[in-house]
Amino acid sequence: MASSVAKKKKAFMGMPAPLGYVPGLGRGATGFTTRSDIGPARESGDISDERHAPPPKKKEEEPEEDDEDLNDANFDEEFGYGGSLFKNDPYEKDDEEADAIYEAIDKRQDEKRKDRREKLFKEEVEKFRQERPKIQQQFSDLKRKLTDVSYDQWLNIPEVGDARNKRQRNPRADKLTPIPDSILAKTAMSNQESTVLNSMEQKYGGIASSITGMTTPDIDMKKIGQARNTLMDMKLTQVSDSVSGQTVVDPKGYLTDLQSMLPNYGGDINDIKKARLLLKSVRETNPNHPPAWIASARLEEVVGKMQAARNLAMKGTEQCPKSEDVWLEAARLLPLDISKGIVAQAVKQLPSSVKLWIKAAELESELKAKKKVFRKALENIPNSVKLWKAAIELEEEEDARIMLSRAVECCSQSVDLWLALARLETYENARRVLNKARENIPTDRQIWIMAAKLEEANGNVNMVDKIIDRAIKSLEANRVDINRDQWLADAVDCEKSDNVKSCQAIIRNVIAVGIDQEDQIDTWTDDAENCTQQSAFECARAIYAHALSVYPTKRDLWLAAAYFEKDHGKRENLEALLQKAVAHCPKAEVLWLMAAKSRWLSDDVQGARAILAQAFGANPNSEEIWLAAVKLESENKEYERARKLLAKACHSAPTGRVYMKSAKLEWQLHELDRALQTVNQGLESFAEFAKLWMMKGQLLEHKALFDLARDAYQQGLKKCPASVPLWILYSNLEVNQSQLIRARSILEKARSRNPKNAVLWLHSVRLEVDADNKAIALNLMARAMQECPNSGVLWAEAIFLESKPQRKTKSIDALKVCEHDANVLLAVSNLFWSERKIQKAREWFNRTVKLEPDLGDAWAYFYKFEKAHGAEEQQNDVRQRCIQAEPRHGQQWTKISKAIENWKMKTEDILVKCASLVQIPT
Known part of the structure; x- marks a missing residue:
């Protein structure tokens, strides 16, 4: 270790000294020169080459140390180990300027390619996200549902555990091992409070031994201190x-x-x-x-x-x-x-506590004992209605009647006891009981209503209305406020108990109480609708009857009553009502038509013709009645009679619609030339009737005269530029002729002539989708949503234009904007269906058809859904509900119902065929 430290070189060794450096100057030394330092003579301006100390010489006996890094990461093919050839050269100012120039050039070149590089990178990321979306996007709908999770549900979420642990993945059943009695006894003794200290506790600190469980002198003093502190805190708190x-x-x-x-x-x-x-x-x-x-x-x-x-x-x-x-x-x-x-x-x-007597009776298990307790209680508290009711409920009918006779004497102000006694008595005795009850309680309406029900039950129907009338007058004389809503609720209760006459009498006498004359019709109509929602049809019928007796010439009242009878009444009642309606309102065409249709549906064609004949007399030259007569004849295959009627109508009551129906009849009978001739005749007088131009173009298309059809559409658009269906038919003609650019131009022109029209935008989007131009379709949809932000058909289409992970988010946005739009609800239903969420899809289909029963597409999708996932009973239910609703609209529905070859199809046939053609969007 010491040798390695000695061999280590200093950083300044071998480097030249700074200019003017004098060794030892810092500690007071002064520099001097000798002759040996100066050497031979030289000029004063020359700088000595020996001003810097020469590099120290290495000892010959020490080998040269190898400081090079011989790691493979430091190897370069051109320069070998050690990296750059010039790495040991000094880094001068010129090098710094050169590096700055090269860096600026690189930065400039990088900026030229930056936009293109970022665009390519963004496209690659979007493509990658479409193929493999983020976890956040896939679970966004589930995360949104977490807002509905309650606090208890969150706490009850089970732990995931470790899936690698075999014991957690396959838990065994818990084994119950009984605990020995000795342990239980010891635990019970440890939980008891002791007031006597044993010798150990006296020696080592009172309750410390009981807390720590000490049995030996080895005492934990810390725990003893904690126990004493706890006891002191309890005493201080107390x-x-x-x-x-x-x-x-x-x-x-x-x-x-x-x-x-x-x-x-x-x-x-x-x-x-x-x-x-x-x-x-x-x-x-x-x-x-x-x-x-x-x-x-x-x-x-x-x-x-x-x-x-x-x-x-x-x-x-x-x-x-x-x-x-x-x-x-x-x-x-x-x-x-x-x-x-x-x-x-x-x-x-x-002894006067009712609760204690009732508790005493509840504690008894035998019926006889219970009765005995209640009778003893009634001796002490004879005026307690609660005790009388409880005691009477235990008795048989005869004993209950006797007790009730005594109860009404003791509690003469209890209406319930009087009414209960009247129910148990015979007819004559019940009348006397109710009369006595009215004497004791003159301010209660229930007694009068009970009297009316009693008379109705015994066949005295004429007395019912008199009793209710006397009840109103008597209560008003006793200063009782006649609450109209309460009486109507009583009428509903009477109907539910099968007292129809009492119900009708109450409505006749109370319906006008507290209502201003100008508000009567609206109020009575609302009352009838409320009764209908409660399934009180007799009450609603009585309200309509009273309203019509007061206002016999109000057409809307007759219509409301007729629709009520159509939905909830019998055919005989409907026809009788309509017969009265046309007598009071002979100018109301819709009432004549309803009467004729009712007869026709009951297979009485002659009766329907007779009603229409009377309607012609009351309403000469009426377009609706002419067309109803034509439909009656054509539906019964009387085509010649229908033609004659249409010819008369064109002569006596010419309208664009009459000409259109006449041409349609000829088209249905495959007389295309006659149909085209009729259309041309109608256009001479009604050139601004767009449906005639549409029919002319379609007839020419059917005859494969596409150029003439194009001219017909162009002429029609000059006369009717606001007709959206005419623009769509024109564009469809060009699409069928493979003229996509021309069709696109037509729709664009149509949008400029009819701004903010969602249907035109929808067809433009679908045109691009059919042509596999999804990018253009998305662009058009964005523009459409800006111009028509609240359009349900556009939102419904936009849901399925998105990729699958984004459809749920789009559907939530659509529901926020168009919560009550049937097209959006239908799209959400199909979305659930495509995700195999059967129960949710069924709920949303039901919600859709309830919101808009006239939307045929919703019924078609619903029926197809039930055919795939429902039972036969559910399929029949959807079919019957659709037949009853008689839908008329829907993009797919009208394609079938308006087709000439399907003119004889009924609603059920159209439903089946439309369901076979619709497809779930993918």
């Missing part, structure tokens, strides 16, 4: 709770705090000790305070010391003999056989 003999505890709040404790208390033992000391202080301060004894007993019960709790409860009965709560607490804590005696003592102390 003393601090009492100041001059008065407690500092709130005597009203501690009992409420203890009610929150649960059995098998698992908290800190110090809290129990503090609570016990506090309650002891309360008991000593005010021993006649019942809640103190109850709280103390419950505290001991919580910690598992039942005997202490019972002792406290019994002592509480001694200190507070007039408190029924203390007696009830003692009866609850004590065993059954002892509780009976406790309750017997309690009723002697408090």
Whole structure:
């Protein structure tokens, strides 16, 4: 070690000395020169070459030390070991300037390629993230759901454990080994409080031995000190709770705090000790305070010391003999056989306590004993309704009637007892009972309603309305406020108990109470809807009947009543109602049409024709009635009669729609030339009716005259530039002709003419998607969302334009913006379906069709879903609900329903075919 230190060179050895260096100058030495230093004569300006000391010579006997690093990392192919050829040369200012120039050049070259390099790197990262998304992106939806996790659920999450541990992966069943009695006895003795010190405790510090479990003189003094400190803290705490003999505890709040404790208390033992000391202080301060004894007993019960709790409860009965709560607490804590005696003592102390008598009856196991207790209680408290009800419930019908006769004498103000007696009596006696009840309680409406139900049950229907009318007048005379909502609720209860006449009488007499005349129609309509939601159809029917009797010429009221009968009534009731409706409102075309359709659906074609004939008389030249008559004939395959009716309509009531229906009939009958001729005739008079231009273009397309069809669409757009379907048909023509650029241009022009139109944006996006231009489609979707931020169809399309990991996030954003849009709900339903979340998908499909039953696409997807994952019962349910809803809209639905070849299809057929064509987006 010493030799290695000696061989180590100093850093300054062999280096030239600084200019002007004089050895020893710092410690006071002065430099001098001799002749031998100067050498031969030289000029004064010359600098001696010997001003620096020569490098020290190495001793010949010492070998030269090799300081080179011979590591492979230091090897260079060109220069060998040691790195650069010039590494030992001094680093001068020229070198520094050269390095700065080279660095600036490198930096300039790097900036030229920076944008391109960053762009390539960004594209590679995006491509990599699409193929392998981050864990954060994959679990973003699950992390979002963590906001709904409650605190208890979070605490109950099981530990993952070590998957490498075989014992944790395959845990064995726990084995229960009984503990010896000796250990249990020892533990029990250790938990007891001792008041006598043995010799060891007296010698080594009192309770220290009991705490530390010492049996030998080897004592832990530290633990003894800790035990003494603990005992001193308890004593100080006890003393601090009492100041001059008065407690500092709130005597009203501690009992409420203890009610929150649960059995098998698992908290800190110090809290129990503090609570016990506090309650002891309360008991000593005010021993006649019942809640103190109850709280103390419950505290001991919580910690598992039942005997202490019972002792406290019994002592509480001694200190507070007039408190029924203390007696009830003692009866609850004590065993059954002892509780009976406790309750017997309690009723002697408090013979007028209803709770104690009921507790005494509950403790009895035999019915006879229970009856005996209640009768004894009624002798002491004859005016307790609660006791009478409890006693009567135990009796047979005849004995109950006798007891009720006595009960109404003792409790004449109890409506329930009067009504119960009336139910048990015969018709004549019940009438007398109710009359007597009205005399005793003239301000209660339930007695009058019971009288009305009694008369209805015995066939006196005419008396029902009179009784309710007299009830209203009598109650008003006794200054009773007629609460309309309460009476309507009573009417609903009457209907549920099959007292329809009483229900109708209540509504007729109460429906107009407190309602201004200008608000009557709206209020009554809302009342009828509320009754319908409660399935009280007779109440709703009575409300509509009364409203129509007051306002017989209100068309909207007749319509509301007709729709109600259509959904919840019989066909005969609907036809009778519509017959009255058209008599009072002959100009209401929709009522005539509903009446004719009802007859037609019941296979009474002649009756439907007769109704339409009457409608023609009341509404001559009505477009709706003409078209309804044409549909009736065409649906019944009376095509010649339909043509004649359309010819008459075109002559007497010409409209663009009549010409369109006439051309459509010819098209359906494969008379394309006649259909095209009819369209041209209609365009001469109704050139601004866009559907005629659409039909003309479609007819020409059907005949493969694409140039003429293009001209028809162009002419139509000049006349109807705001017709979005016409623009779409024109673009579809170009797409079918493989003119993608022209179709794109048409849609762009359409968007400029019709700004903020979501449907046009949607078709533009789908055009690019079909052409495999997803980047352009995404760009168009972004622009569309800026122009139409609240469009449900765009949000629904945007969900499936995203990659699979991002669809859930997009769907959540869509639901925030369009929470009640059926298209968004349908897209979310399909998203759940694509992820195989069957139950969630079914729930969202149901939500969609309930929100928008007119959306045919939702029914088609729902039916296809049930065909794949549901039972036959669920499939039939969806099909029946769809038939009842009769949907008319939807992009896929209208493609089938509007197709000429499907003009005879019913709703069920369209549903089946549409379900077979729709596909889940991938």
